[in-house]
Amino acid sequence: MKHQIWNKEMECMKRSDLKALQLERLKALVDYCDKNSKFYHERFEKNGITADKIKTLSDIQYIPYTTKDDLRDTYPFGMLSVPQKKIVRVHASSGTTGNPTVVAYTREDLDNWAEQVARLVYAAGTTDESIVQICFGYGMFTGALGLHYGLERIGATVVPTSSGNTEKQLKFMRDFGTDTIVATPSYCLYLAESARERGIEFPMDSYKLKTGLLGSEGCTPEMRKQIEESWGNGFFCTDNYGMSELNGPGMSGECMMRDGLHINEDHFLCEIIDPKTGEVLPEGSEGEMVVTNLTKRGLPILRYRTKDITKINYEPCECGRTTARMHKIIGRSDDMLKIRGVNVFPSQVESALIGINSISPHYQLVVRREGFADNLEVRVELIDASLLEKYSELENLRKNIHDRIKNILGIEIKVSLVEPKTIERFTGKAQRVLDLRNK
């Protein structure tokens, strides 16, 4: 396997040198925020923090966490650290409730962001020869423009089709010879299926698609497999991660080994904490990831609580990079359920259900306390009427779902088949859990 590295100096640095660089950048950031950010200056004063207090990387623990609420409360420009004329772009994330969160970039911030993305797309196999179709929606969302400038940075040919209009997407893919696609996993799959449906007119070999840069939503190994098989012809996709509060895409991404997402550690300092107590956990633990963007200046963010649950592997990678790798997001701290001492996330159940065509994609988790034990019921909607002819087929379906979920969660569960449209539909982030334990 060929591994190409965009910035060898930063991506293959000795760990001790990398830590020294992070410490130097952290000190500079604290000093900068103290002098330029009204928000952080007040926080630091209240907690007695100055740049000289930071002597080691773990001294970062003196700094309080920054949350999404802090961004909302200071909407829109309360956290800026530069005069507005120095800001060259703003983005905002869709707020399902309350104010959206606004992020702002100086020219230097945009430059850093493009560099971060360039490394990830290069690690995923994209080059200056690539023709890349960006099927993320352009606009206030950071995904499309983030990838756009990163891909331009490495010299790829960018085709900014934006989202939607499947017919056009497929036409450009065929006519331009697009070999790389930027999309959410679900849209990438949808496009593949749409292409197959039109297979009589345009056989699959009229597409040259080889690489998928997937992001913006999680992608389980099962879903990835399904996407790759749907496109066929050796289509290979990698996952990348980021969030608008931390620039957007660009924080981390998979190399060709696909064994964790390499973090751009010279720009991002990550910690893992216990989401309940806020305590920092030892290296290698699973918990909520907290991120400090070391180089951002327009709207700096220190110790941002991502609410994403993951763990970080600091071992060097076979690809030659020394940067740490974060595990794919395991779940959201808000959604985390503890059942009989085991952490359970709706996303794990979701991944177990992918590829089972007899049920709808809607599911619900119901947790009950019965006696002294917590019991988890997974409710799924039966849509395949052909199974009604044989009782045993319904029982087999139930058993198959049961075994898949039990395998992933490691705890006993009960599966219930329910009628279509009986599980509540949610717009936006799904509320899949009904916890009746304290009711």
Added chain:
Amino acid sequence: MIIKQISIFVENKKGRLAEITETIAKSGANIRALSIADTTDFGILRIIVDKADDAAATLKEAGITVSVTNVIAIGIDDTPGAFSVPMRILSDAGIDVEYMYAFITRKSEKAYVILRVADNDTAAKVLMDKGVELLDEEGFHSLM
């Protein structure tokens, strides 16, 4: 010699059967025979109605999981041992019965049985060859 049957997935919850049968009524179809098999969580309701396609379409529109399948209906004399005759015929022909249910009518002295087998045509043929009465749609509905 084939009759259309509707199979409906029904969750075991209060009032659900009432809602489903109301939906069938709305389609204008009349239920002629029915059977329900259930576990603690769900059941499969099987019905024969006079307007199977209309009823199935209305149920589907209401978001209910429903399928239409072909079954056969046989008439048997109301005497001891009469039912064992067609069962023996099918068994000797190597045809397995997946499920069945019986009904009677006011217009006939006979008892009737709905049979679901893997191969309707073969089953119908062996039964008829041995003189068992088979109903077609018209014959079936004229009994009502």
